[in-house]
Amino acid sequence: MDFFAQQDLARRNTRVLVILFTLAVIGLVLLTNVLVAGFLFFSEDYNVYAGSRGGWMGFLQQLSWDRFGTISLVVIGSVFLVSLVKWLQLAAGGKAIAESLGAEKVLPQTRDADERRALNIVQEIALAASMPVPDLYLLRDERGINAFAAGVTQADAVIAVTTGALHHLKRHELQGVIGHEFSHILNGDMRLNVRLAALLKGITFIGDVGYILLRAGTHRGRVRTGVRGGGNSNNSGAALPVLGLGLLVIGWIGGTCAGFIKAAISRQKEFLADAGAVQFTRDPDGIADALKVIGGYVPGTFVHRARAAELSHMFFGAVTHRLWQGFATHPPLDARIRRIQPRWDGEYISRRVRHYPNTRIESADVEFRPGREALVAAVAAVEATRGIRTRPLAPLTEHPPAGPGAGPETEEPPAPAIPPGLLAHVDDPLGASSLVLGLLISDDPAHRDRQLALIAEREVPGQATLVNTVAPGLAALPAGLRLPLVNRCLPALRAMSAPQYRTFKETLLAVIRADQHTELLEWCLYQLVRHYLDPEFVQVTPSRPRYARLGKVTAPLTEVLSVLAHEGSGEAEAAFTRARDELALPKLRLRPREALSVRAFSEAVHTLADCYPLLKPRILKAMGEAASENGEICPVEYEILASIAAVIDCPLPEDLKAPPL
Incomplete structure (x- = not known):
C-alpha cells in the first residue's frame, strides 16, 4: 500500500468534508429561519379560533432580511463555536x-x-x-x-x-x-477523524438546544397552569415547546446529514x-x-x-x-x-x-486526570529516593517455553537483539531515561566525567549511578539497535510527570552541550525524544501542508542535503549530485562544510515538515542518496534518516528500510 498517496487522499478528503459541512450548515440556517418565522407567526399573528389575520403574507413578513441575517449569524456562530471547542478537546491527543x-x-x-x-x-x-x-x-x-x-x-x-x-x-x-x-x-486517517467528530458535533448542537427549549417550555407550561394572562402571552408560552420541538427536528436532520457524511468518508478507509x-x-x-x-x-x-x-x-x-x-x-x-x-x-x-x-461508563464520570502511569512514576521516584530497586519484570520479548500442550496461542518471540541487561530497564521511567542519557555518554574520560557530573547536578536519585552502569553496554550496542532501543523506552518515558519530563529534557540538553559541540547523531536523538514526548506534556502545533512544489523549499533542501552529503559514507559531491537528480532540481549546489551548522540543519528539516504529503517520500529518497554510498545506507545513516522522517511526520519509503546488522 502506498501510505503517502493515502495521506494525500486524507488531506483532500478534508476538503470534501469542509464542503459537505458547509452545505449542511447552509441547510440548517435556512430551516432555522423558516422555523423561527413560523414560531413568531403563530405566537403573534395566529389565533387558534379565528385563524391568521394576515394569511401567508403575515408569515412571509416574518422573513425579513434583518432577522434572516441575525438568525444566520447566531446559527453559524454557534455551530463553529461548538466545533472549535470540540476540536480543542480532541486535539489534546x-x-x-x-x-x-x-x-x-x-x-x-x-x-x-x-x-x-x-x-x-x-x-x-x-x-x-x-x-x-x-x-x-x-x-x-x-x-x-x-x-x-x-x-x-x-x-x-x-x-x-x-x-x-x-x-x-x-x-x-x-x-x-x-x-x-x-x-x-x-x-x-486519525487527524481526519478528529476533524470529522468536531465538525459533526457542531451540526447536531442545534438539536441539543431544541431539547433544552422543549423541556423549558413544558416546565413553564406546568408552572403557568391556572394563571390568567394575555392571549399573546399564552400563545408565546404554548409556542415555546413547539420551537424546541422544531429545533429538535432540525437537529435530527442535522444528525442524519452527519451520519451520511461519516459513512461517505469512513467506509472506504476501512x-x-x-x-x-x-x-x-x-x-x-x-x-x-x-x-x-x-x-x-x-x-x-x-x-x-x-x-x-x-x-x-x-x-x-x-x-x-x-x-x-x-x-x-x-x-x-x-x-x-x-x-x-x-x-x-x-x-x-x-x-x-x-x-x-x-x-456502563458515562461521559460525566470521565475526567481528564493523571492516570495509572502517573502513579507508577510517583512510586518509582519514591523507591529511587529510598535506594530500593524492585526486581525488573521479564522483558516483553522473553516468554516461558511452550508446554507439551501448547497450541497456536503459544508466544514465539523473535530472537532478542538488544541485550537483556538493557531491556530490563526500558519499562520504568528512571531506567528508560537513564538509557537515553547513556547513549550520549562520550568515550573520552574527561568529557564523560563532565557529563556524569551534569547528570548528578539534577539530583534525580540513582540516575547518575544507573547511567554510569549502563553506559558500557550502550557503547557496545550496534548502531542499528540504538533507534529500536529508544523506541522501546518511549512508553515508559510518557509515564513521567510534567516536572520529571522537564528535568529530563534539561538534562538531555546539558549532556549534549557538555563539549560545546552538537553532533548530528546527538541532534537526531534529541529530536526523536522531543518530537514523540513533547505532545504528551505540552501543547504542540503540528505541521501543516504549506508547500505544494519543491521549488518553494530549495534553500532548506540545499542545507539538509549538503549536511547529509558531507556526513555520509560516500563522496560528498557525487552523493549530492545523485540527490539533486532524484529531485529533478539541477540548480541545487553543494554548500561547503564550513558554511553548515546543526542549528540551520534543524530549522531546514522543520521547514520541510510543512511540505505536502506526496512530496515527503521524494525528499526522503533524495536524502537517502545524499547520505549513502552508491545508494546503500548503513545503520548509522538509517538512524539519521529515521529521525528526519519522524520530524517531518512521514514514514520511511520501502527502499529506505533498516539495513541488516
Missing part, C-alpha cells in the same frame, strides 16, 4: 480521546498475560512500520471485539482495544486488528486499513480470521461506552446496530472478508463468549 471513552492505559509493568501479549504485538508492528511504539489502552469489561486508533499525529497516537478483543482473538487475529489501526495512523494490516503482518489470514470471529460472535463489535456512538467512525467495527446500511460507518463484514479472501466459503468462526460486569 490520543490519550485524551482514549481516557474520555473510559479506556485505561496498559502499563509496561503489567503481569496480565493477555495484556503483555497485546503490548508485544504493538511493539512488533511498530518495528515493522518504522515508527515509535504508541501507548496501548484497554476498554475494560467491553464484550464486543473492537479497537481504535486516536490522535492527531504519530507523536500523540494511541491504540485501544476492548477486553473482548483481548480475550477472544488468537494472536494472529489480534495482530490483524492492531495492524489495521496502525494503517489508520500511517494513512493520516478497506484500505484492512489491506494495510495484511502489509504489516504479511498474513492475510490474521485480519480475515478476526473478521470471521466477529461475524460468529454474538456481541459483535458493539461498544457500550456513552461517547462511543459520537466517535463511531474511529473504531475497527460498528459500535451500534444500524437498521439501514446507508448510515453505517463500516462496510459489511462479508464484503471486508471477501476483499481479503475472495474464495471465502461464507462460514464464520464461533468462540465461546466470556462475560464481564455490566458496567
